[in-house]
Amino acid sequence: MGLAIACVSDEGGLRQGNILDIQAKDASGVDCIIQAAIDYFAGKDVDMIAVAPPAYLDTGRIFTDWFRFERTVMMCKPLSILPLLHALLNKETIKNSYAGKEFSFIISSEIIQIRVTTQTIKATQLNTASNNYLAISVSMSSKTLLEIAFGVLNPYVAYLTRRVKIDGLKSVPMILKLLRIMKLDTLWSIALVDVV
Amino acid sequence: MNREPFSSSITTRSYNPGDEAQIVDFLNLCYGEWGDLKKWRALYANYPNFAEEDVFIMQNDGEIVGHRGLHFRDLELKQGHRVSTVALGDTAIHPNWREHGLYSSLHQTTLQAAKLRGASLALTWNLKGSTTYNHNKRTGFAEINYVSAYIKILNPSKVLRAGVSDYLHKNQRMSNTIRKLQTDLCFSIGEAEFSVRELLGESDQQIKADKRIVRFILDESSLSLVTKFRTSSGLERAVSLASLLLRQKIKVKFSSLGAFLEVARKGVAIIGSL
Numbered sequence: 198m199g200l201a202i203a204c205v206s207d208e209g210g211l212r213q214g215n216i217l218d219i220q221a222k223d224a225s226g227v228d229c230i231i232q233a234a235i236d237y238f239a240g241k242d243v244d245m246i247a248v249a250p251p252a253y254l255d256t257g258r259i260f261t262d263w264f265r266f267e268r269t270v271m272m273c274k275p276l277s278i279l280p281l282l283h284a285l286l287n288k289e290t291i292k293n294s295y296a297g298k299e300f301s302f303i304i305s306s307e308i309i310q311i312r313v314t315t316q317t318i319k320a321t322q323l324n325t326a327s328n329n330y331l332a333i334s335v336s337m338s339s340k341t342l343l344e345i346a347f348g349v350l351n352p353y354v355a356y357l358t359r360r361v362k363i364d365g366l367k368s369v370p371m372i373l374k375l376l377r378i379m380k381l382d383t384l385w386s387i388a389l390v391d392v393v
Numbered sequence: 394m395n396r397e398p399f400s401s402s403i404t405t406r407s408y409n410p411g412d413e414a415q416i417v418d419f420l421n422l423c424y425g426e427w428g429d430l431k432k433w434r435a436l437y438a439n440y441p442n443f444a445e446e447d448v449f450i451m452q453n454d455g456e457i458v459g460h461r462g463l464h465f466r467d468l469e470l471k472q473g474h475r476v477s478t479v480a481l482g483d484t485a486i487h488p489n490w491r492e493h494g495l496y497s498s499l500h501q502t503t504l505q506a507a508k509l510r511g512a513s514l515a516l517t518w519n520l521k522g523s524t525t526y527n528h529n530k531r532t533g534f535a536e537i538n539y540v541s542a543y544i545k546i547l548n549p550s551k552v553l554r555a556g557v558s559d560y561l562h563k564n565q566r567m568s569n570t571i572r573k574l575q576t577d578l579c580f581s582i583g584e585a586e587f588s589v590r591e592l593l594g595e596s597d598q599q600i601k602a603d604k605r606i607v608r609f610i611l612d613e614s615s616l617s618l619v620t621k622f623r624t625s626s627g628l629e630r631a632v633s634l635a636s637l638l639l640r641q642k643i644k645v646k647f648s649s650l651g652a653f654l655e656v657a658r659k660g661v662a663i664i665g666s667l
Contacts, residue, residue, distance in 0.1 A: 210555045211548075235545070242553075244548035251540065256543065263543040264617045271538035272529050274515045276479075276508040284474045284513075340535040347537040379571030381470065 198222045199230035205241050214238035216248035229260060254257065273347070275339045278307045283320040285346055285379045286311060292318065301334040304342050336362040337373055345376050354377035402459065403495070408448035412457075413438065416450070419457040423485035425592070426556035436483075437462060446510075449503050451486075451495060458487040459499050463507055468514070484525070488565050496528070518543055523625075524563075549613050550585030562581035568593055570663055576605040576615045576652045582613065604649040607656055615642040 201219030206213050216234050221227040231248075238246050247266070247318075250256050275281050282302060295313040301323075302309045341360045344350035352373050355361040363372045387390040408416070413433055420427035437443050442465060451459030464480040481503065486495050504515055517534070519526035530536075546552050561568050571578060573588055578589040586608070591641060618633045637643040647653040656663070 207428060209559055211551060244551045246545040248543050260543040263545045266542040266544050270519055270521045270526060270536050272517050272519055272534040273537045274534045276504060276515055277513045281476055281513045284476045286469055287474050340533060343535040343537060349537055
């Protein structure tokens with residue numbers, strides 16, 4: 198039993214068949230559903246078929262006669278830190294575990310003060326000239342923030358390599374745990390058929 | 394809406410209805426075979442949340458020399474929280490205006506506009522190692538997700554043609570080197586053959602009459618290296634080609650002594666523009 202979502206698009210003068218998602222009960226199911234997708238595309242007069250397989254698939258076995266394409270990289274840059282940081286921290290786990298705590302996040306040149314209650318996460322942007330920091334301050338670049346948020350960088354490794362700086366040694370375990378919780382746990386990407 | 398001028402002759406503005414045909418012609422010029430009006434309308438004008446301010450056009454005396462489209466989407470997190478994002482797409486600079494700083498200006502202008510419209514994150518997809526990827530890394534973009542794609546080629550000649558066209562339209566130096574040749578370069582795979590000069594939109598009757606042609610005859614198995622060409626370094630490309638020639642996965646045939654002598658004489662320029 199299996200499921201594949203397929204579509205046809207026109208890209209750069211080529212008619213391209215795209216397998217957007219593959220789900221199957223077992224290895225033989227995967228083989229069958231991929232062959233079914235290939236047969237489907239054969240009737241659609243496509244020039245090539247593309248698939249970005251999910252991580253769990255044994256790509257070495259399944260795609261032996263396919264070409265592995267160049268690596269496409271999703272890149273990201275923050276345009277505004279405050280709403281991003283507020284969204285990342287606005288989790289029930291953080292409200293429950295860190296209620297009553299206050300932090301200053303210094304992300305590149307922007308200073309965001311965070312106050313946590315059991316009901317809310319309040320984020321306020323400070324004037325960069327202000328030195329009215331709250332007791333616990335955490336510094337990192339915007340690039341490091343994104344890498345931690347998207348799970349590309351482990352916050353403990355970031356701290357040990359001095360990409361994250363934390364004032365107050367006693368606060369280090371608490372802050373590193375906070376950064377781990379902050380990680381996005383929603384897998385998302387822009388679908389290959391969306392030309393962006 | 395006119396924006397502040399980049400220089401005395403170049404201005405940046407938003408899309409106006411009626412620009413579509415010129416935009417599509419421009420994108421096809423820059424990308425090779427980008428698509429048609431129907432595709433542009435589907436991506437932009439007919440897209441549910443499209444606004445004219447989503448498309449930026451750079452102009453020089455009425456001619457489009459730069460383009461970028463912005464796609465605003467909300468990233469939905471758990472518990473209903475949302476982050477406003479903007480995806481950057483269809484960025485193109487006219488071949489005659491590259492390396493003049495237009496891309497940097499367009500990049501800065503569009504990111505600033507997106508920020509003013511409430512976007513917190515800018516997203517883009519790039520081929521690892523490409524010019525845009527390298528620029529984005531230098532300007533603060535983080536790599537956050539990798540996709541390894543697999544492709545099965547069903548129509549090798551069409552795929553090869555599209556790949557060569559894409560490569561030539563992105564490599565100005567190579568295109569200019571080929572245009573200066575008095576010899577045409579042809580690629581063939583299976584029964585199909587195409588001329589590089591025709592891909593560049595040029596057809597020289599004199600060259601055809603003189604039959605100065607160099608044919609590159611490719612084996613289907615060589616396509617795996619060709620698919621990696623665009624994001625390889627110049628050295629990697631040269632080594633790949635040499636390897637294919639030695640293994641006879643690519644054969645080269647010269648139609649005349651003149652063709653051979655010209656390519657031999659200008660071989661360094663050709664390899665240097667790889």
